[in-house]
Amino acid sequence: MTLIGREAELAELEAFLNGGQSALAVLGEPGAGKSALLGEVAEDALWATGAEPESGLAFAALHQLLRPVAHLADALPEAQRDAIKGALGLAESRTEDRFLVSAAVLSLLIEAAEPDGLLCVVDDFQWLDQASADALLFAARRLRGEKVRLLIAARDTTDVRHALRGVRQLRLTGLDEADAARLLTAAPAVIAEITRLTSGNPLALHEVGDLLTPDQLEGSAPLPDPLPIKNVFGDQIARLDEATKHVLLIAALEGQGDLGVVLRAGAEPTALHEAERTGLITTDGAKIRFRHPLVRSAVVTEAGAAQKRQVHNALADAVGDADRKAQHRAEAALGPDEDVAQALTESARRARERGGYADAATALARAADLTPATEAKARRLAVAAESAWLGGKPGQARSLLTRARALNNTPELEQLRGRFELNSGDAAEAMRIFLDAAGDRIELLADAAEAASYVGDTAVTIEVGRRAEPLPPSFLRSMLVGTAALRAGDTAKGTEILRTAEPREDASELLWAAAAASHLGEGDAASDFAARAGRVARVSGMVGTLPVVLEFAATAERMNGNLAHSAALSEEGLALAKEAGYVNCTASHLANLAVVAAIQGREDDCRRFADEALMIAIPHRIELRVGVANYALALLDLGQGRFQEAHDRLTAMTTGHPVTVWGSTADRVEAAVASGNLDAARKSVEFLKQWSVNATTTRAKALVARCRALVEDDAVPLYEQALTTDSEYDRARTALLLGERLRRDRKVSEARPHLRTAAEIFGRLGARPWEQRALGELRAAGEARQRTEAAELTPQELRIAQLVAEGVSNKDVAARLFLSPRTVEYHLYKIYPKLGVSSRTELARVLGQ
Incomplete structure (x- = not known):
């Protein structure tokens, strides 16, 4: 049967189901016919309907949707299998990683879609529990090219439209x-x-x-x-007898449509039959369904507060599930009740253990409201704030934390406030919060040092080291004291401490080790530590930290010359940071993408990424990211041959963050020489020599040699020393400069091999402006070569190829990258011919593993 007045919308739904898009949301006001419209096209579908009474129960909607295909979870990677079974209540779960649960949902949907495809329908999305909504939207944004279609129906509100951003939306209007x-x-x-x-x-x-x-x-x-239409259901309900209204209220507050629970909660069978006779509800086997969601709303609206508390108490006795029991007890509570608060706290703990942080936050906030003791109330509010943060709800997290601090402020709460500020607010304010609250607590001092590193505040770095020095020995203490000594000018002490401290295979310690290597001027060691941190974070499933760790891993890959891999990590980190609400982390990934785009000559992309990064980093006082974004713009000028503009930008950066000042010095030297400012170039070389005086790695020494070659007469031996670097990108930059120098000295035959090497490496890296410059020099040296046109992998393909080349199984690749094994196999099918290989062994050889 065709719905009246919805022929165009039905045609659009049919086109969606037969097209290439994966998700579509149908939005409209109550009564617009959303459910009826979806019912017309969704006969054979997995179906879930949001219910207001269940909106705080983590994964309730997901359980409803995926129950028919839950048996397929055994085909997933082990980590994803355990996560999804835990979320659905089929096994104990300790993942505490909402991204892993979301990836498991994606994998399970793709698994269930074989071989004939799969349609999933989610009705009344506005009432889904947050954990289910997050997981489904995570999957929806990644269901590209799969056999899964996701149809969502929801009320057309600002909040819903925001939640469904990135999903195509079809809005229902009124009939003519x-x-x-x-x-x-x-x-x-x-x-x-x-x-x-x-x-x-x-x-x-x-x-x-x-x-x-x-x-x-x-x-x-x-x-x-x-017209009395707005009260139509209310008027019908008001005319019913009390027994019938009582049955309807039990069914409305029960939420699941479980007939057995409704009867156990006191519904009289005769009254149930009368309610069904009115047409307001129907029964189908063991299920009760309301004629329309507005009927349920009207039933609840018409009931008095005392009636609703009575029914909630009856439902608490009738349900067997501990989480639902706790929720009903809470709704029935008249005032503070520690027993009910404790039950809600336990429910929140179970939600957290399955990755349902946002719903845990809601439960804990309600538990706090019911807690009589002030200290316990503050403690629950603090955990609620942390849960909201990890659940991607920064606004709610800040509000809950404010309430907790007003009751019983502690250094732990100040640390949490500082973390919120550092991740999404003012980095300088975060630094002040940590420093004021730290006392002699090493963790808070480390947080203060981390914030200082973002801000570029050397004085605070030194102050933190002074306060950490009397504390018991530890790796963290060594990092703080050693870094402070270096910044204070005591290079011997700082170098000794930082070199003797050995990090564990822990992402946090590896990132500290990366920072220490940077302070020593050893960019290659810093890159290696950061890349290791990224691998550890993926394997361990670190809650809420992966987007941040990926900041450093992406930077590391860029510094190692792996431009495509760096961009791939930043694209992944950017998506995760946006989903997690980590605003400052977003700026970091944007800035790194800007640098990669600059090297590759994608001017529009570079400027767009840099501008977006600066719009966050400047008001949030994240000087490190301001420096990286500005460096990208300077590097863009340098690559395009705008040498004076590049030198002006790089010179302006010398009053900024110490790390970006150091990291951009080699480019500043080159820009100064190319623009004819040899005095400025020499001063920059001296600065780099001083910064790198403690560096012992080959790459650090090679970089100094290259810069010296630009300003000293006996340049060729220095260039040859610089060619010993293990960074392909740096080696190509050096080969280009050496080839240019030799050609100017009319040693054309000696210049050609270096220029050829530079052109080949730049071409392989996609550094088009630099490749064109090398090819131009080759032509001037009498050798005509064409631009390299190598097959390029997409960011997704590159991430998969790198892990497979390392020997990681397809299932583990899927788990680490939040993909399905079938998606990994699909991409490998495309990767092999692009790279001209036919096996994992050949892939490892081509990628240099």
Whole structure:
């Protein structure tokens, strides 16, 4: 049967189901016909319907949707299998990683789609529990090219539209007069007026016929003003006897439509039959369904507070699930009740253990409201704030933390406030918070040092080291004291401490080791530590930290010359940071993408990424990211041959963050020489020599040699020393400069091999401006070569290829990258011919593993 007035929308749904897109949201006001529309095209589908009473129960909707295919979870990677089984309540879960649960949902949907495809329908999305909504949207944004289609119906509100950003949206409008006439038998003038008064709402048009008299429909009597349609269900319910209204209230507050629970909670069978006779509900086997969600809302609205508390108490006795029992007890509570608060706290703990942080935050906030003791209330609010943060709800997290601090402020709460500020607010304010609260607590001192590193505040770095020195020996203490000594000018002490401290295979310690290597001027060692941290974070499933760790891993890969891999990590980190609400982390990934785009000559992309990064980093006082974004713009100028502009930008950076000042010095030297400013170039070389005086790695020494070669007379031996670097990108930069120098000295035959090497490496890295410069020099040296046109992997393909080349199994690749094993196999099918290989062994050889 075709729905009246929805022919165009049905055609659009059919096109969606047969097209290439994976997710579509149908939005409209209550009564617009969203559910009916989806029902027309979704006969064979997995189906879940949000229910307001269940909106705080983590993974309730997901359980409803995936229960028919849960048995397929055994085909997933072990980590994903355990995560999804835990989320669905089929096994104990300790993942505490919402991204892993979301990846498991994606994998399970793709697994269930074989071989004939899969349609999933989620109705009343606005009432889904947050954990289910997050997991489904995570999957929806990554279901590209799969056999899964996800249809969502939701009320058209600002919050819903924001939640569904990135998902195509179809908005239902009201019916016109012609379609209204197909629903109503009335005079044309009456139909026109009713359509105007109801805005063409299909439910209102349908119900109005039962409310108006024949004379009113014919137009011989005036229409009521206003139309009583808004109260139609309320009016029907008000006319029922008390027993029938009681049954409807039990069913409305139960939420799941479980007939057995409704009966155990005190519903009289005769009253249930009477409620069904009214048409407001139907029973189907063991399920109760309301005629329309507005009926449930009207039932609850019509009931008094005492009635609702009584029913919630009865439901708490009738349900077996501990989480639902706790929720009903909480709704029935009249005031503070520690037993009920404790039950909610336990429910929140279970939600956290399955990765349902946002729902845990809601439960803990309610538990705090019911907690009599002030200290316990503050403690629950603090955990609620942390849960909201990990659940991607930074606004709620800050509000909950403010409430906790007002009750019983502690250094631990100040640390949490500082972390919130550092991740999404003002980095300088975060530094102040940590420093004020630290005392002699090493963790808080480390947080203060981390914030200082973002801000570029050397004085605070030194102060932190001074305060950490009397504390018991530890790796963290060594990092703080050693770094402070270096910044204070005691290079011997700082170098000794930092070199003797050995990090564990822990992502946090590896990142500290990376920072220490940077302070020693050893960019290659820093890159290696950061890359290791990224691998550790993926394997361990670190809660809430992966987007941040990927900042450093992406930077490391860029510094190692792996530009495509760096961009791939930043694209992944950017998506995760946005989903997690980590605003400052977003700036970091944007800045890194800007640098990669600059090297590759993608000017529009570079400027867009840099501008977006600066819009966050400047007001949030993240000087490190400000420096990286500005460095990207300078490097863009340098690659395009705008040497004076590049030198001006790089010179302006010398008053900025110490790390970016050091990291951009080699480019500043080159820009100064190319623009004819040898004095400035020499000063920059001296600065780099001083910064790198403690560096012992080959790459650090090679970089100094290259810069010296640009300003000293005996340049060729220095260039040859610089060619010993293990960074392909740096080696190509050196080969280009050496080739240019030799050609200018008319040693053309000696210049050609170096220029050829530079052109080949730049071509392989996609550094097009630099490749063109090398090819131009080759032509001037009498050798014509064409630009390299190597097959390029997409960021997704590159991430998969790198892990497979390292020997990681397809299932483990899927788990680490939040993909399905089938997606990994699909991409490998495309990767092999692009790289001209036919096995994992050949892939490892090509990628240099």
